[in-house]
Structure formats: structure tokens, C-alpha cells
Amino acid sequence: MDENHEETTFGMTGEQISRLLAFALEPTSPSDEDSPELSRTAREALGDLLSQPLPSRLLPSGLRAGGQSVQELLQNPRTPLRVLKAVKEHGKALSRRADHRTESIAATIVYYAAIACARLFHAQMISDQPVERLADVFGTQAKRRWVPAELREVFAKAKVLVQSANR
């Protein structure tokens, strides 16, 4: 779209300008759009995922999760970085296999929670995504009332960290 930088919006109709303004300002955060039904089903799906232990086959050799649930791993500052990376891959795999939107949302939260924990507990980035994108996602999850409070706190703190590192 190389020629686009030479375009101007002068010439568009007032209606089009208005639509462009409205488009820019409409909420992009899923938290703003979650219906009560989606919130309920996603909370259940996330609860299921968080309560299960991390499959041992995903753990790096020589490491044990000690039977801890995914939620316990995500809330424990001493969870090794390699385990958090495994949790992240676990979330990604579950997201790909998800049959329903709520399952995908829940798996995605696990995925980003692992990234947030790595940043918060180990000062490490385990994602190549742009920091702006991560800050957006962390901020979105921190606002979702149906996400467990402990995880929301992790997301909120991680958001501040990635934003400050980006300045």
C-alpha cells in the first residue's frame, strides 16, 4: 500500500469521516464486549484449565511440577522459567485445539498468563510479540472480572512492566 501515504481524507463524505472516527474509538478490548453468557462459560472453561496439572510430557526433562495445578504454577513466583514456557506452549496448543470460542479464550489467557508471569517473576520476555501488543492484551485480561483476581493482578503488574520497559 505504498501509495497510501499520499492519500488524504479530504474528499471523503462527512458520513465516512464520522465512521472513521467512530471506528478508531470503538472498543477493541474483548473485555468491553464480553456478554454475561460468554463471561460465564469462559469462566468455567478457564477454571477447568487452571485446575488441571500441567501434563508431565510438556515439562522439560529433570523438572517436576509436583502435581501443582496450572493456576498454582502461575501464582508461584518460584515457578521456574522453563516451566512457565511449558505452560505457555500448553496454552497455545489448547487454543489451537479449541472447539468453542470460550475454550479458545480460556486457553489464550493461560498462554498470556505464562508470558506475564515470566516477565513479572523472572524479568524475562518469553514472547516475540510487540510489547505494545502484550501491554494491550495484559490490560484487557486485567479488566476481565471473570478472570481470577490473582491472575488479573499478575496481568496488571506485567502490563506496567512491559510499558515501562518500552519507554
Next chain:
Amino acid sequence: MARWRDETDMGGENRGFEETLWNVVQDAQSDDPARQQKALNELATLYWKPVYCYLRRRGHRNEAAKDLTQGFLADIALDGGLIQGADPQKGRFRTFLLTALDHYAVSQHRKETAQKRMPPGGLASLDDTESLDLPPDLETATPSQAFDYACATEVLDRVLAELRQEHEQNNEMMYWELFVTRFLHPIRYGAQPPPLQTQCRELGIADPKDASNIVTTVKRRFGAALRRHFRQFVQTDEDVQEEIDRLMTELSGRPAGPSPAPRIHTRRQNTSDDG
């Protein structure tokens, strides 16, 4: 255009540190010639098109509107009288400017001497651009709507140019291309965006979800930049949304349709008075 010291969240702790147009006005009143010239050029660059459109919808023909626009902005630059009367305590800059413009437009002697009154360095935007065809959509607009329309397009042009440059500098042109084809062109031309799967293949994006995330990210940046630019028109962060809502209300009553390509004529290209 106004300069920005910091990018702040809405209502964040740095609230109030952004520069508004009133700060630029204060610079325009400065005793420092360089500072004054810079500020005046900022005002002229931002407002020549809105002032011109306003005057056209006030009933001034093309040539007269051009002369008045140039004269009005030059008057601000040379006399400073209009600017000296500007006081942020008295209300919005838009109101002040349009009142001053109305007064100026009825003053024939200023109009007659407009061409002769230019600061030594000239004024940005007026030197190389002579006239602008009004879009058909403005043919039935009120002067105030025409002014707001031109202000909105000026800000949007700046925001979009800034966004494009940002993505280019960050080697994220793929982000920009997705945003343009999926949102800008559909709004502008009524074009259907290509199927996401097809576009992902063309751009080498493995998962359409990634493409959706990218578009969301650019859209969020677009919204943030737009708010930041509109902040210069209002006194507080809280007023930004109100100002944009006002503009949308003002503009959305105008008929929709495919937009023609805008035509900007230089002095050499166009000498006719289209009325």
C-alpha cells in the same frame, strides 16, 4: 501543529502536560521572532484548509476565499492583534477563531491588502497551494460544518501519516497493509476486504488469528493517536471524547457515498475562479 511532550493515558498522571492550541497561541504572542514564526506556521498549517472551506461556505468565491484565507492568517502573523485578543479563559479556540474570522471577512480593506501582507518567511501551506476543490459533500454544508469537516480531515491525515510512518520505521508494513485493506479502504471506497485466509497467504501469516490480532493492535494505535491529536483542541483530557462526539454528530448527517479523488491545484496549474 502542536507539539507533544509526552504520550499520556487518558486522565493519567501526566494529564495537562500536553500542549494545546492555546500554548501555540502563547508562542505566537512571544517576543522571540523564531518562536513566534514557528507557532504562526503551526496555526497556518493546521487552519488554512478549515478557514478556506468556512469562507467558501460563507459564500465567498474561490479567489476571494483564497485571498481572505491568506489575509486572515497573514494578519494574525503580522499584526498579532487577533492573537493578542485570544484568551483561553474566554472559551474554545474554535469559537475564538471563527468569531475573529467573521470580523475579518467583513473588513474590506483587509481583504484588499491581503496579498501584500505576508511575513518575511511566508506562511507554511499557503506558499505552494493555491486552492482546493470543495468536496461535493460540502456543497450543502453550513460554514461551521465545513470548518469542522476540514479540521477533522486534517487531523485524520496527520494521524494516518504518523501511523504509517511508525509502522514503516518499525518494519511493520504488513500491519499497516492489513489495516488499510481491511478497514480504511472499505470505509473510504466501500470496497470489500479480501478474504482473511487469502490475505494471510499473500502476507505469509500462518494463522488468521494472528492477522486479527495485528489489525486490532493497529486499530488501537489509531484510536490512541487520534485522541492524542484531538487533545490539542480542548482544555482537558476529559473533553477529547466530547469533542470527537461533537464532530461525529456534526458530520454524520451528511450523505454517504464513494469519495472522489481530491484535487489540489497549484498556482501554476489552476488560474480559474470556479466560484
